[in-house]
Amino acid sequence: MSTVTDSIFLPATAARFDKLVTLYPVKRSALVPMLLYAQDEVGYVSDAVVAEIARRLDLLELDVRGVLSYYSMLRTQPAGKFNVQVCTNISCMVVGGYDILDHCKARLGIGHKEVTPDGQFSLEEVECIGACCWAPAMQVNYDFHDNLTPAKVDAILDDYAAGRGLDVK
Amino acid sequence: MPELVSHPDEVKVLSRRFGQGAAEIDKYMELDGYKAVQRAIEQGPEWVINEMKASGLRGRGGAGFPTGMKWSFVPKTSEKPKYVLVNGDESEPGTCKDHVIFLHDPHAIIEGTMIAGLAIGAKMGFIYLRGEYRYLLKIVEKAVADAYAKGVLGKSIFGKEGVDFDIVTQTGAGAYEVGEESALMESLEGKRGVPRIKPPFPAVVGLYGGPTVINNAETIARAPHILLMGGAEYAKIGSERNGGTRLFGISGMVERPGIYELPMGYNLKKAIYEVAGGVKGGKKLKAVVPGGSSCPVLTADELDVGLDFDQMGKAGTMLGSGGIVVLDETVSMVEFALRTIKFYQHESCGWCVPCREGTDWLKKTLTRFYNGGGNAKDINNIQYLAENMMGRTFCPLGDAAAMPTIAFVKKFRHEFEEYLGGTRTEKAFITTDELVGAAH
Numbered sequence: 273m274s275t276v277t278d279s280i281f282l283p284a285t286a287a288r289f290d291k292l293v294t295l296y297p298v299k300r301s302a303l304v305p306m307l308l309y310a311q312d313e314v315g316y317v318s319d320a321v322v323a324e325i326a327r328r329l330d331l332l333e334l335d336v337r338g339v340l341s342y343y344s345m346l347r348t349q350p351a352g353k354f355n356v357q358v359c360t361n362i363s364c365m366v367v368g369g370y371d372i373l374d375h376c377k378a379r380l381g382i383g384h385k386e387v388t389p390d391g392q393f394s395l396e397e398v399e400c401i402g403a404c405c406w407a408p409a410m411q412v413n414y415d416f417h418d419n420l421t422p423a424k425v426d427a428i429l430d431d432y433a434a435g436r437g438l439d440v441k
Numbered sequence: 442m443p444e445l446v447s448h449p450d451e452v453k454v455l456s457r458r459f460g461q462g463a464a465e466i467d468k469y470m471e472l473d474g475y476k477a478v479q480r481a482i483e484q485g486p487e488w489v490i491n492e493m494k495a496s497g498l499r500g501r502g503g504a505g506f507p508t509g510m511k512w513s514f515v516p517k518t519s520e521k522p523k524y525v526l527v528n529g530d531e532s533e534p535g536t537c538k539d540h541v542i543f544l545h546d547p548h549a550i551i552e553g554t555m556i557a558g559l560a561i562g563a564k565m566g567f568i569y570l571r572g573e574y575r576y577l578l579k580i581v582e583k584a585v586a587d588a589y590a591k592g593v594l595g596k597s598i599f600g601k602e603g604v605d606f607d608i609v610t611q612t613g614a615g616a617y618e619v620g621e622e623s624a625l626m627e628s629l630e631g632k633r634g635v636p637r638i639k640p641p642f643p644a645v646v647g648l649y650g651g652p653t654v655i656n657n658a659e660t661i662a663r664a665p666h667i668l669l670m671g672g673a674e675y676a677k678i679g680s681e682r683n684g685g686t687r688l689f690g691i692s693g694m695v696e697r698p699g700i701y702e703l704p705m706g707y708n709l710k711k712a713i714y715e716v717a718g719g720v721k722g723g724k725k726l727k728a729v730v731p732g733g734s735s736c737p738v739l740t741a742d743e744l745d746v747g748l749d750f751d752q753m754g755k756a757g758t759m760l761g762s763g764g765i766v767v768l769d770e771t772v773s774m775v776e777f778a779l780r781t782i783k784f785y786q787h788e789s790c791g792w793c794v795p796c797r798e799g800t801d802w803l804k805k806t807l808t809r810f811y812n813g814g815g816n817a818k819d820i821n822n823i824q825y826l827a828e829n830m831m832g833r834t835f836c837p838l839g840d841a842a843a844m845p846t847i848a849f850v851k852k853f854r855h856e857f858e859e860y861l862g863g864t865r866t867e868k869a870f871i872t873t874d875e876l877v878g879a880a881h
Contacts, residue, residue, distance in 0.1 A: 308614045343572070365780055399787060
């Protein structure tokens with residue numbers, strides 16, 4: 273049972289947050305992971321998420337928003353169910369990262385930080401994701417996909433669209 | 442899942458458990474896991490620090506600071522608790538070595554954290570991974586839980602009264618700057634990742650105000666191996682003042698990209714042409730970014746150099762994070778410089794004006810230049826702007842953006858000049874609107 277009785281989160285997430293705040297010498301340390309886990313559940317960091325996290329950590333909402341705006345993975349608008357993040361940084365760029373990004377744009381019909389009308393996919397050009405030796409690479413939500421070709425991207429996106437993707441939010 | 446590669450010239454110290462299922466605690470213990478930390482408990486902190494000093498190990502994050510010395514700076518007594526902080530916020534473009542350690546040998550990082558804790562008198566350690574590494578966090582979380590279940594972590598570890606150690610794991614949420622040690626502490630304290638003013642240094646006033654040792658994940662994972670084989674033996678593998686081996690991530694236009702563990706001082710040219718199989722498709726090599734994107738680029742004529750901190754320094758660049766990015770003759774260096782600065786502009790935390798404004802103006806100038814609107818004066822201005830960022834920021838991000846930019850202009854000035862007068866390549870690339878729009 274969560275310490276917050278009117279939590280907006282699912283019981284498992286609320287329980288996770290109850291535990292998170294006890295792990296650190298200072299409660300506030302749980303803020304960055306909490307924002308990310310909250311986003312995983314809600315889809316984005318909504319006003320209600322900010323309010324509850326501020327309450328759980330005894331912070332001002334302003335403090336939470338200040339931190340929220342700093343980290344590039346946190347968003348205040350919904351993304352697609354499957355957020356496709358294509359790396360175009362140096363190691364990926366020189367082996368076709370931009371071709372992969374262009375292919376995703378054409379296939380999904382959306383640009384950087386846009387969402388498909390059905391809400392299934394969103395697309396982002398991202399900075400280095402730490403898969404340089406297996407480039408070009410992308411992440412769909414938290415899943416890594418590497419050594420990409422346009423054909424491989426098609427197969428991967430087909431899998432997600434058909435509900436066969438390894439979504440590990 | 443990232444593929445493992447192998448080459449006969451490798452000396453597998455840290456990577457010897459890769460691909461063996463050592464993420465499972467039983468397998469890890471079967472392969473001599475958690476023996477080093479028990480030895481450290483028996484022998485005491487002074488022995489640990491002496492072995493680390495003898496090993497010649499220097500920080501594998503990029504700065505190359507001697508690890509044993511760093512540990513010895515922590516005051517013996519402190520009113521506030523001491524901490525160990527493991528930096529797994531691997532974000533330097535071209536770098537993915539820690540990725541592989543977390544994946545294949547998470548217990549080595551846990552054991553190394555405990556050893557560092559014993560050495561400095563800390564009872565708590567934090568392992569911080571970058572936000573994108575969620576699947577690796579799950580692997581590390583399981584490893585930590587298994588270690589608690591086996592009595593390796595927690596109270597009275599290995600049944601020894603009074604020897605306690607706890608580990609907390611977490612990820613960030615997307616920020617290159619948090620890889621800088623003081624910004625990392627800020628992030629772990631639940632704040633924006635902006636750097637702290639030094640001094641005081643973390644060894645004296647660090648996390649939550651307590652003395653803190655912050656090491657890169659690879660550095661920490663090396664500690665158990667060093668204690669098992671002995672510091673002096675470990676030092677023998679490497680070159681002078683650069684003990685042991687290092688994980689090098691060779692990426693870009695090579696035949697066999699991957700993570701290779703090579704002795705410090707190994708020849709860069711050999712690493713590219715023999716270990717990684719040379720340039721892909723038999724093309725001509727143009728340039729190499731030798732240690733992550735912040736290291737000044739080397740031309741094809743400058744590759745006959747040993748991969749250690751001192752030799753790379755003498756060659757006018759840095760060993761950096763060990764991420765070697767190979768570029769062939771088809772790469773436009775102007776385009777490459779633009780992509781590099783676009784990254785730093787995106788990642789500048791905005792705390793220091795020279796970095797915030799410098800990276801933004803460099804991006805704007807290079808974008809215009811790349812898109813055909815450049816004039817001859819721009820070339821000197823790009824260099825001048827970058828030179829004036831050097832050494833004028835609290836953390837090294839400003840330098841990290843400036844150093845490669847200066848090298849691109851100095852070493853490939855002819856390519857910049859070719860962009861004048863409308864001879865630029867017509868390859869589709871990000872437009873100015875997209876670039877500038879993305880920044881606001």
